Every structure is written in structure tokens, then in C-alpha cells.
Amino acid sequence: xxxxxxxxxRRGFLGLAGAGAAGAAVAxxxxxxxxxxxxxxxxxxxxxxxxxxxxxxxxxxQDRMYFASFDVTTRSRERLVALLQDWTRAARELTAGxxxxxxxxxxxxxxxxxxxAIGLPASGLTLTFGVGPSLFxxxxxxxxxxxxxxxxxxxxxLPHFPKDHLDPSRSDGDLCVxxxxxxxxxxxxAIRNLTRLAFGTAALRWSQLGFGRTSxxxxxxxxxxxxxxxxxxxxxxxAEESGELDRHLWVAAGDDPRxxxxxxxxxxxxRRISMRIETWDRTSLREQEGIFGRxxxxxxxxxxxxxxxxxxxxxxxxxxAPLIATGSHVRLAHPSQNDGHRMLRRGYNYxxxxxSLGRMDAGLxxxxxxxxxxxxxxxxQNTLARQDALTEYLQHTGSGLFACPPGxxxxxxxxxxxxx
Amino acid sequence: xxxxxxxxxRRGFLGLAGAGAAGAAVAxxxxxxxxxxxxxxxxxxxxxxxxxxxxxxxxxxQDRMYFASFDVTTRSRERLVALLQDWTRAARELTAGxxxxxxxxxxxxxxxxxxxAIGLPASGLTLTFGVGPSLFxxxxxxxxxxxxxxxxxxxxxLPHFPKDHLDPSRSDGDLCVxxxxxxxxxxxxAIRNLTRLAFGTAALRWSQLGFGRTSxxxxxxxxxxxxxxxxxxxxxxxAEESGELDRHLWVAAGDDPRxxxxxxxxxxxxRRISMRIETWDRTSLREQEGIFGRxxxxxxxxxxxxxxxxxxxxxxxxxxAPLIATGSHVRLAHPSQNDGHRMLRRGYNYxxxxxSLGRMDAGLxxxxxxxxxxxxxxxxQNTLARQDALTEYLQHTGSGLFACPPGxxxxxxxxxxxxx
Ligand code: HEM
Ligand code: HEM
Numbered sequence: 001x002x003x004x005x006x007x008x009x010r011r012g013f014l015g016l017a018g019a020g021a022a023g024a025a026v027a028x029x030x031x032x033x034x035x036x037x038x039x040x041x042x043x044x045x046x047x048x049x050x051x052x053x054x055x056x057x058x059x060x061x062q063d064r065m066y067f068a069s070f071d072v073t074t075r076s077r078e079r080l081v082a083l084l085q086d087w088t089r090a091a092r093e094l095t096a097g098x099x100x101x102x103x104x105x106x107x108x109x110x111x112x113x114x115x116x117a118i119g120l121p122a123s124g125l126t127l128t129f130g131v132g133p134s135l136f137x138x139x140x141x142x143x144x145x146x147x148x149x150x151x152x153x154x155x156x157x158l159p160h161f162p163k164d165h166l167d168p169s170r171s172d173g174d175l176c177v178x179x180x181x182x183x184x185x186x187x188x189x190a191i192r193n194l195t196r197l198a199f200g201t202a203a204l205r206w207s208q209l210g211f212g213r214t215s216x217x218x219x220x221x222x223x224x225x226x227x228x229x230x231x232x233x234x235x236x237x238x239a240e241e242s243g244e245l246d247r248h249l250w251v252a253a254g255d256d257p258r259x260x261x262x263x264x265x266x267x268x269x270x271r272r273i274s275m276r277i278e279t280w281d282r283t284s285l286r287e288q289e290g291i292f293g294r295x296x297x298x299x300x301x302x303x304x305x306x307x308x309x310x311x312x313x314x315x316x317x318x319x320x321a322p323l324i325a326t327g328s329h330v331r332l333a334h335p336s337q338n339d340g341h342r343m344l345r346r347g348y349n350y351x352x353x354x355x356s357l358g359r360m361d362a363g364l365x366x367x368x369x370x371x372x373x374x375x376x377x378x379x380x381q382n383t384l385a386r387q388d389a390l391t392e393y394l395q396h397t398g399s400g401l402f403a404c405p406p407g408x409x410x411x412x413x414x415x416x417x418x419x420x
Numbered sequence: 421x422x423x424x425x426x427x428x429x430r431r432g433f434l435g436l437a438g439a440g441a442a443g444a445a446v447a448x449x450x451x452x453x454x455x456x457x458x459x460x461x462x463x464x465x466x467x468x469x470x471x472x473x474x475x476x477x478x479x480x481x482q483d484r485m486y487f488a489s490f491d492v493t494t495r496s497r498e499r500l501v502a503l504l505q506d507w508t509r510a511a512r513e514l515t516a517g518x519x520x521x522x523x524x525x526x527x528x529x530x531x532x533x534x535x536x537a538i539g540l541p542a543s544g545l546t547l548t549f550g551v552g553p554s555l556f557x558x559x560x561x562x563x564x565x566x567x568x569x570x571x572x573x574x575x576x577x578l579p580h581f582p583k584d585h586l587d588p589s590r591s592d593g594d595l596c597v598x599x600x601x602x603x604x605x606x607x608x609x610a611i612r613n614l615t616r617l618a619f620g621t622a623a624l625r626w627s628q629l630g631f632g633r634t635s636x637x638x639x640x641x642x643x644x645x646x647x648x649x650x651x652x653x654x655x656x657x658x659a660e661e662s663g664e665l666d667r668h669l670w671v672a673a674g675d676d677p678r679x680x681x682x683x684x685x686x687x688x689x690x691r692r693i694s695m696r697i698e699t700w701d702r703t704s705l706r707e708q709e710g711i712f713g714r715x716x717x718x719x720x721x722x723x724x725x726x727x728x729x730x731x732x733x734x735x736x737x738x739x740x741a742p743l744i745a746t747g748s749h750v751r752l753a754h755p756s757q758n759d760g761h762r763m764l765r766r767g768y769n770y771x772x773x774x775x776s777l778g779r780m781d782a783g784l785x786x787x788x789x790x791x792x793x794x795x796x797x798x799x800x801q802n803t804l805a806r807q808d809a810l811t812e813y814l815q816h817t818g819s820g821l822f823a824c825p826p827g828x829x830x831x832x833x834x835x836x837x838x839x840x
Contacts, residue, residue, distance in 0.1 A: 064604075064631075066771075071778075107706035114701055115649020115716060116632075116769070119642065170773065184484075184604070185632035185645075188771060192647075192780065196701050203778030209631065209771055211484075212536075212605035222539065225605075227612075229535020281534055281616050286527035296535060349536070351486075351608060351629055352773050353590065358491075358623030360612065 045182065046122040049095045051407040052264055053250065054414075056126030057344065057369050058239040060218040062180040065210035065348045066187035067270065067365065068195065069173030069400060070202040072135065077145045081419055083201045087129065087177075087194055088413035094190045097122030100197075114196065117189035125181040127190060129414045130268045130402025133157050135174040150418060152251075152259035154267065154374045155403050161396065162385040170272055170398030173205045178268070178367065180346075184209065206398070208272060210348020210365045217346060223299060223307065227275050227349050227362055228393070230292055231299030234307055235330070237344040248342045251371055261417030264406030266369045269343075269377050272350070272398030275363035280393050291389040293328030301330065327389040333380060341376045344369040363394075373401060465602065466542040469515045471827040472684055473670065474834075476546030477764065477789050478659040480638040482600040485630035485768045486607035487690065487785065488615065489593030489820060490622040492555065497565045501839055503621045507549065507597075507614055508833035514610045517542030520617075534616065537609035545601040547610060549834045550688045550822025553577050555594040570838060572671075572679035574687065574794045575823050581816065582805040590692055590818030593625045598688070598787065600766075604629065626818070628692060630768020630785045637766060643719060643727065647695050647769050647782055648813070650712055651719030654727055655750070657764040668762045671791055681837030684826030686789045689763075689797050692770070692818030695783035700813050711809040713748030721750065747809040753800060761796045764789040783814075793821060 047055045072080060090100050097120075101112025136151035138144050157172060177194055179187040188209070195204050214226045215233035219240050226232040237248055246252070253263040280288070289295050293302055293311065301311035303323045313331055315323045324331050335342050346369065351362040370376035385391055405415050467475045492500060510520050517540075521532025556571035558564050577592060597614055599607040608629070615624050634646045635653030639660050646652040657668055666672070673683040700708070709715050713722055713731065721731035723743045733751055735743045744751050755762050766789065771782040790796035805811055825835050 107709075108704050110702055111649065111705050111708075111716065113649075114647075114697070116645045116647050118645060118649070118717075183632075185769065188631065188769070188782075192697065192782075195780065196698075199698075204780060205778075206773060207771070207780065208773050209629070211608065211629065211631070212603075225536045225538060227534075227536050229531065229533075229538070277534070277612065278616075278619075282530055284528050285531050288531075289527075296531065297538075349605065349608070350773075351627070353626060353628050353770075358625075360615065360624060360627065362608075362612075 045124045046096060047124060047126050049092050049127070050409055050412075053407045054126075054128050054265070054404055055095070055407070056128035056178055056180050057249070057266060057346070057404070058217055058245065059124075059126050059180070060221050060239070061213040061215050061233075061346055062124045062126070063182045063213055064180070064184040064187055065213070065365070065367075066179045066184065066191045066207065067210065067367070068177050068179075068191045068207040069132070069205045069270075070175040070177075070195075070198060071205045072144070072174040072202045074201050075144045077419075079201050080145055083198055084129075084415045084419075085413045086197045088408065090193060090197055091127045091129075091190075091414070094193065095122060095125050095127060097125075100193045114189065114193055116192075117186050120183055120186055120189075123181040123183035123186040125179065125186050125190060127194075128178040128180075128268070128404060130176040130178075130404040131155075131415065131418070132173050132176065132400065132402050134172060147418065150259055150261060152256045152262055152403055154256070154372055155259075155401065158269070158373075158381075158399050158401050159378065161381050163391060164385075164396050164399070166399050167397050170206045170208075172400050173402075175202060176268065176270070176400060176402045184211070208350055208365050208398070210350050212349040214347045214349055214364060215345045217344060226347075226364055227277055228280055228288070228292075230288075230294065230296055231307065232347075233345060234294070234299050235334075237342050244342065245344075247371075248376065249344050249369055249371055255371070259403075261415075261420065262403055262405060265404045266371060267373045267377075268400075268402045268404050269366070269368045269370065269373055270398070270400040270402070271366040271381075271396055273364045273366050274361065274395045274397050276359075276393045276395070277362060278359055290325050291328060291393075293324040293330035302328075325389070327387055329384070329388050329390045332383055332388050337383075338380055339375070341380070343376050363397075369404070465544045466516060467544060467546050469512050469547075470829055470832075473827045474546075474548045474685070474824055475515070475827070476548035476598055476600050477669070477686060477766070477824070478637055478665065479544075479546050479600070480641050480659070481633040481635050481644075481653075481766055482544045482546070483602045483633055484600070484604040484607055485633070485785070485787075486599045486604065486611045486627065487630065487787070488597050488599075488611045488627040489552070489625045490595040490597075490615075490618060491625045492564070492594040492622045494621050495564045497839075499621050500565055503618055504549075504835045504839075505833045506617045508828060510613060510617055511547045511549075511610075511834070514613065515542060515545050515547060517545070520613045534609065534613055536612075537606050540603055540606055540609075543601040543603035543606040545599065545606050545610060547614075548598040548600075548688070548824060550596040550598075550824040551575075551835065551838070552593050552596065552820065552822050554592060567838065570679055570681060572676045572682055572823055574676070574792055575679075575821065578689070578793075578801075578819050578821050579798065581801050583811060584805075584816050584819070586819050587817050590626045590628075592820050593822075595622060596688065596690070596820060596822045604631070628770055628785050628818070630770050632769040634767045634769055634784060635765045637764060646767075646784055647697055648700055648708070648712075650708075650714065650716055651727065652767070653765060654714070654719050655754075657762050664762065665764075667791075668796065669764050669789055669791055675791070679823075681835075681840065682823055682825060685824045686791060687793045687797075688820075688822045688824050689786070689788045689790065689793055690818070690820040690822070691786040691801075691816050693784045693786050694781065694815045694817050696779075696813045696815070697782060698779055710745050711748060711813075713744040713750035722748075745809070747807055749804070749808050749810045752803055752808050757803075758800055759795070761800070763796050783817075789824070 099113035303312035519533035723732035
């Protein structure tokens with residue numbers, strides 16, 4: 001109990017739940033629900049499901065993630081709507097640490113909840129939903145659900161980038177759900193139960209477990225490290241930068257006249273980036289730091305100072321070479337090189353059992369949220385693929401772009417505006 | 421700091437570190453090492469590496485696991501010995517939360533430690549090493565390292581069991597390392613650095629991430645749940661049952677005259693068991709409980725009582741049918757049906773990204789430690805594969821048997837006795 005309360009303080013739960021008036025909703029959520037709470041524990045480690053924006057975006061990045069992409073298998077608009085309503089109902093329960101579908105069922109039926117999270121607290125679970133381009137125009141070019149006219153202009157399958165090596169079975173999808181939690185069993189349980197609810201309407205296309213966060217999305221968080229051993233998330237867009245969030249993250253009314261339903265939402269870019277860690281591990285520290293443009297120990301820019309100091313791209317060494325090299329990742333990705341654009345990165349380290357030739361199958365499941373992928377992601381990815389010194393150590397193996405609708409109120413359901 | 425200390429109490433760290441006089445070694449370990457401690461935090465969440473037995477066996481099961489199997493790629497006995505010595509040195513550092521290889525290196529070299537765990541505490545990391553049958557007789561039948569005469573009789577590749585569907589690339593191996601920790605990034609980091617140290621001597625053969633423990637190995641732990649939603653680990657062999665550990669877990673001097681080096685050690689059985697969770701989820705609660713012989717909510721035997729009460733296999737319902745069905749998992753696996761044999765189970769739930777036909781690739785990475793696999797594992801697995809009602813929902817896709825040498829003292833190295 002005391003440990004639970006301490007955790008609230010340590011991780012900054014509640015205080016940062018959603019931007020705005022979401023704090024109150026946290027306490028409400030704990031009482032309002034129908035299902036059984038899985039433990040007697042208080043509402044510690046719980047984020048409000050409701051709010052102007054979906055949770056799981058500016059929410060302080062949880063430690064673990066399970067991401068899933070789905071193909072819709074029905075052609076019925078009604079069934080698709082019913083699925084989104086069912087998912088919303090289940091998401092309210094899951095994020096509150098309750099069992100899906102309420103209490104126990106008669107013995108003659110399968111249990112409504114699959115059970116592996118019984119006894120576990122909410123664990124900071126957030127569920128973030130998105131819709132992919134193929135929901136609007138299916139593989140056969142047809143508009144299955146009569147949504148074609150409402151498709152946001154920016155919601156196009158990402159283009160082929162230089163050196164992409166994409167596996168179609170790890171890419172794209174009609175719908176996506178990002179489950180983040182501090183306990184991976186809780187995130188897994190959520191996706192599994194949503195998958196189960198979708199039976200007959202949508203089928204799992206691919207999924208990805210992320211074992212360690214590689215970003216901070218709040219200045220209250222310590223910067224974690226990626227599998228190249230460097231701090232990752234330092235210069236990220238953070239929950240506290242409210243003006244910047246409106247500028248770079250949230251779609252505004254009027255951004256896209258065809259897609260007013262997306263106002264208050266955002267775009268999710270997912271890239272499964274395999275990292276050649278064995279090659280990296282044979283590279284000198286000097287070269288590694290040069291590639292990123294930051295030092296490994298502290299994450300400080302190579303132009304000097306400390307982690308959160310501004311990189312000085314004009315600084316040179318005595319021989320005139322820039323201290324932050326021209327082809328370095330941080331220089332190429334910096335807003336000053338990208339018309340001032342920023343993004344909110346929210347990626348996770350992953351490893352999959354499969355190894356070939358003694359290589360570990362491991363890397364970064366890159367997730368970023370942007371107001372406009374056409375300006376904030378695509379140009380930068382093109383630049384990085386061509387010029388970034390880091391690219392030599394990477395291979396992009398999966399890809400997806402999804403539009404994440406705004407958050408919901410007490411009676412709303414995810415995606416409601418799209419079908420209105 | 422306070423949270424750290426609370427954790428010591430909550431998880432029972434230190435108190436259970438190794439059976440016997442290992443408590444003192446914890447405090448020692450924190451000072452004796454060479455490398456840099458990764459954080460300023462105290463030795464909370466740290467298990468002694470040294471002791472009469474290897475850690476990671478009776479250690480209270482940590483929340484997460486990363487398991488790796490290796491092929492030895494050299495034919496040089498000296499290099500194999502050097503690897504085991506290097507691994508032991510690194511394991512002392514890693515389990516103490518220190519960087520591998522001590523402090524920072526000159527810029528012109530690759531860093532000695534890959535860095536992704538910098539800033540993370542030891543997180544209860546244990547590293548448990550084992551040797552497979554193929555170390556004694558290679559694929560080509562040769563005794564590469566002159567160890568043939570010391571091969572324990574029970575260290576044979578596990579036989580083919582009914583319904584096995586094994587993937588050779590997820591099975592067997594010359595060496596194994598089980599890394600368990602409460603933070604998966606710490607477990608991953610450990611395996612990655614050991615893999616790196618092995619470069620040129622041994623290569624990763626397969627690896628498996630486990631995201632949630634499915635057993636308790638101490639009566640101080642709550643019983644967790646497997647992906648079928650049931651409590652798993654209730655009737656497990658526990659650290660506190662010291663007499664039982666000697667009887668069922670630790671190899672004794674004289675057990676095998678050829679393999680005295682294994683006294684104080686044990687055998688590790690690994691089985692990657694894929695679970696048909698979609699089919700399970702369509703099964704009624706009644707049937708699910710009948711299959712296990714326990715109820716889902718509490719884990720109590722169907723003969724009545726509470727979780728830790730003894731199952732009564734003679735109890736029948738009014739119509740004379742046994743309350744714990746003849747083909748139920750718990751009945752078939754119970755010591756009373758197995759000449760009194762028990763095992764220490766230490767498995768983990770897993771999921772791998774790969775999905776086919778909309779099915780989740782998920783299941784149980786079953787790990788068990790036994791004094792004699794020929795008596796304690798093989799007969800039971802044969803029985804379960806033939807008669808267990810659970811088998812219909814399972815598919816064994818990976819397999820391995822390894823002998824885990826005893827623990828080491830301050831100057832020892834893992835496997836030393838085997839080469840003496
Ligand atoms: C495995 C691949 C990648 C790794 C290991 C990586 C790592 C890093 C690191 C260590 C930093 C510096 C610390 C920080 O500010 O977070 C950074 C910054 C950044 N990265 Fe990446 N990154 C990867 C891929 C990408 C991709 C694909 C993009 C977008 C197309 C991207 C965009 C950015 C941006 C925008 C910054 C902040 C630049 C600034 O404002 O200073 N990164 N990345
Ligand atoms: C996915 C596969 C499996 C699942 C889901 C599973 C699940 C369970 C559950 C729920 C229990 C009851 C609670 C407990 O005492 O832990 C149990 C008990 C047990 N299982 Fe399994 N098990 C699996 C595979 C195996 C295998 C392969 C073996 C060994 C060959 C095994 C050996 C045992 C033993 C020895 C017990 C304790 C029986 C007793 O003393 O009451 N299990 N298992």
C-alpha cells in the first residue's frame with residue numbers, strides 16, 4: 001500500500017494523466033466502472049482513459065509495450081462500428097485494472113476475461129487506437145466501409161525509403177492498438193483480450209513486444225537507453241511543452257477539411273528497425289559518439305555542456321572540423337535542419353527469439369507521433385536513410401502509419417467522429 | 421533509497437540469496453568488484469553470485485527472463501576454458517550491477533560494456549550456466565574437448581515425445597545461460613554482453629525472452645498466472661523446503677560416478693511450449709478448470725479447500741466421478757502419480773512477434789530443474805503428452821537439456837570441476 005503510493009510519486013502518475021483536466025477523471029474512473037477490480041489495491045498507477053486526447057501519447061512513457069496491428073475481415077460497417085464500441089468498453093475496464101466483461105460468468109461459458117492479469121494492478125496501462133490507410137481503401141481498391149471521402153490526405157501508406165527492407169507481414173494494417181504498461185503481462189493481456197473481442201470482425205496481422213522504453217515523454221522522467229547504449233529521448237517533445245504540442249503533435253480543426261474527425265488526434269508512425277548490434281559493438285567509442293553527435297556517458301552534445309544543453313552545430317575543433325559531424329544523427333534530425341519540425345518519439349527496444357548466423361534479432365521499435373507525417377516524418381526519414389552515419393547499422397524491417405482519433409468523453413467511443 | 425530498501429523486504433532479496441551462507445557474500449560482492457557500479461544506488465535487489473549452488477534456481481523467481489543457448493565454435497579446450505572464465509568474471513560484474521570490463525576505455529576502442537544498462541540497478545539479476553550433451557559429443561560424434569569420460573549418464577538429448585513438433589533452431593545447444601531479472605533490459609544486456617565475450621569461441625544458437633514469471637520458487641512469493649489464466653507454481657518445490665531440495669533438486673556426490681563435478685549442481689530442462697490460446701479462450705470455464713484440476717479464481721484443488729491445500733484425488737461427486745478428473749494436469753503431474761518425484765519449475769510466459777493466420781505466437785517457456793531428468797522429467801512428459809487433457813491445447817516447439825554445475829567460491833569459475 002505504501003509502496004503503491006510511493007510509486008505514484010516516483011513515476012509521476014496522476015499528475016500527468018492526459019493534458020488538461022484529466023486528473024479528475026482518474027479518481028472517477030476508479031469508481032465508475034462496471035467490472036471487478038482485479039486487486040484490492042488503490043487506483044495507483046492508473047491513467048484516465050477519457051480526455052481530449054487519447055492516453056499513451058504524452059503519458060510519461062511506460063516501461064513496456066505490446067503493439068498490435070489488425071486486418072478488418074468484415075465488409076459490414078455496422079460490425080466495424082460495433083467492434084470499436086466493444087474495444088472502447090473493454091479499454092475502459094482494462095486501463096482501470098478491471099476484468100473485461102465484468103464479474104464471473106456461468107460455468108458453461110468461456111470466461112469473459114482471459115485471466116492472466118488477475119491479481120495485477122492497472123500498471124499504468126494505456127491503450128491507444130489508430131486507423132490505417134487501408135481502412136479507407138482496401139487492398140482491392142474498394143471503399144469497404146464508405147469512409148473514402150473522410151480519409152485524411154496525409155494518411156497514405158509510407159513511401160519506400162532508401163534501404164528499406166520491409167516484411168509485409170510486419171507492416172501496415174487497418175487498425176492498430178498500442179498497449180503500454182509498466183508490466184508487460186498487463187500489456188499482453190490487454191491486446192489479447194482486444195484480439196479476442198475482434199474475433200470474426202478483425203484479425204491480428206502482426207504484433208510486437210517492446211521490453212524497454214527508449215524515450216522520455218515528460219521532463220519528470222530519466223532518459224532511458226537504446227540498444228546502442230546511448231541515451232534516447234533527450235531532445236524529445238515533452239508533455240510539459242504545451243504550446244509545442246499544439247504546434248507539432250495534435251491535429252487541429254481545419255488542418256484537413258476532409259478529416260475534421262481527426263482534430264485533437266495525431267498520426268502514429270511505427271518502424272521496426274533491426275539494429276546490427278554485433279557490428280556496432282566492434283566500433284570505437286569515438287566513432288559511436290561521432291555517429292550520434294552526443295557522448296555516451298551523459299548524452300551531452302559533442303559541442304559541450306550537459307545532456308539538456310542545446311547542441312551548437314557551429315562549434316568546431318582546432319582543425320576546423322565541426323564538433324557535431326555533418327552526417328551525425330542528432331544534427332540531421334535536429335529541428336534546425338528540418339524547417340523547425342519536431343516529433344514525439346515513443347519507441348521501445350525489442351528482441352525476437354529468431355537468430356540467424358549467431359546474430360541477435362534485436363533493435364528499436366520506433367514509434368513517433370506527429371501532426372503531419374508528410375512534413376514531419378517522411379522528409380526526415382529520407383534524409384536519414386541517405387545521409388545518416390547510423391543507417392549503416394540499421395535495417396528497417398516493418399512499417400506502419402495510422403491516424404489516431406482524439407480522446408473520448410464518458411459516453412464516447414473511439415473513432416466515433418469518423419463514422420458520424 | 422527508501423523504495424530500494426522496501427524492495428529488499430518485499431521481494432525477500434538477500435534473505436534467500438542462495439541456500440546457506442550466501443547472505444554474507446551479498447555484502448562482500450558489493451565491495452569486492454573491479455568495475456564501475458552503474459548507479460549510486462545501494463546493493464538493493466542484488467543476489468550473491470557466489471555460493472554452494474548457482475543462483476537463479478531457488479532464488480525467488482524474478483519477473484522477467486532472457487534465455488540463450490550457444491554452439492561452441494572452437495575445438496580448442498583452452499579457449500573453451502577461457503570463455504567460461506571470462507563469463508564468470510563478467511557474471512560477477514553483471515549480477516552486481518556493474519559495467520562489464522570495469523571503467524571507461526580509450527576512445528579508440530569499442531566500449532567494454534555495451535551500455536544499455538547504464539543507470540539501471542542490478543534488478544535482481546541472476547545468471548545460471550549449463551552445459552548440453554553436445555558439448556561432450558559433438559554433432560559429428562567426436563569428443564572435441566576431451567570431456568567424453570566425464571559426461572553424466574543422464575545428460576542425453578531429450579527423447580522425442582508424442583506430439584513434439586520441435587524446431588531444431590530453437591532446441592539444444594552446447595552451453596546455456598539463463599538470465600533472470602526484474603527488469604528485462606538488464607537480462608537482455610547480460611546475455612548480449614556474454615554473447616559478445618564469446619565471439620570467436622561460441623555463437624548464439626537461439627534465445628527466448630520471457631515476459632512474465634509462471635512460478636513461485638519461494639513461499640514468500642505470490643503465485644503468478646500463465647497465459648491460460650490459471651495460477652501456476654502453487655505446488656512447486658520451494659526454496660524453504662530444504663530437505664526436499666536435497667532430495668529432488670541438487671545432484672549429490674555419488675549420484676553419478678562419472679560426473680562428480682556435478683555434485684551441488686542440477687539439470688535444467690527447457691521446453692518452448694506454444695499455447696493455442698484462441699482455442700482455449702472458446703472453452704468453458706468448467707472445462708478449463710476440469711483440465712487443470714484446480715479452480716481459476718483461487719487456484720484451489722477441485723476437491724475443495726484453498727490454494728495450498730492438498731488435492732484429494734479420492735474425492736468424488738455424488739454421481740461417483742472424481743472431483744479431480746483422471747486426465748487432469750494436476751492429477752497426472754502430482755508426486756503421488758510419479759513415484760514421489762517433484763521438480764522445481766521456473767518458467768516464463770513468452771510471445772514472439774510472428775503470427776500466422778491471425779494466431780498469437782505465445783505460450784510458456786517451461787524451465788524445470790531436477791536432480792535426475794531420467795526419473796523426474798522424461799516419464800512425466802511421456803505421460804502428459806499421452807494422457808493430459810491440456811495437451812490438446814499445446815505444442816512443444818523447442819527443447820533443451822543442460823547440466824548446471826555447482827556454484828563458485830571467490831576464486832572459482834563456472835564449470836571448473838568439469839575441466840579439473
Ligand atoms: C534505431 C534507430 C535509431 C536510433 C538508435 C536513434 C537514436 C537517437 C539518439 C541516441 C538520439 C539523441 C538523443 C535524443 O534526443 O533522443 C536521437 C535523436 C533524435 N532522433 Fe533518433 N534514432 C533512431 C532512429 C530515428 C528515426 C527513424 C527518426 C525519424 C525519422 C529519428 C529521429 C530523431 C529525432 C527527431 C531526434 C532529436 C534530434 C534533436 O532534436 O536533437 N531517429 N535518436
Ligand atoms: C503450457 C504448458 C503447461 C501449463 C499451462 C501448466 C500449468 C500448470 C498449472 C496451472 C498447474 C497447477 C498449479 C501448480 O501447482 O503450479 C501445474 C502443475 C504442475 N505442472 Fe504444469 N503446466 C504445463 C506444462 C507442464 C509440463 C510440461 C510439466 C512437466 C513435464 C508440468 C509439470 C507440472 C507439475 C509437476 C505440477 C505440480 C503438480 C502437483 O504437485 O500438484 N507442467 N501446471
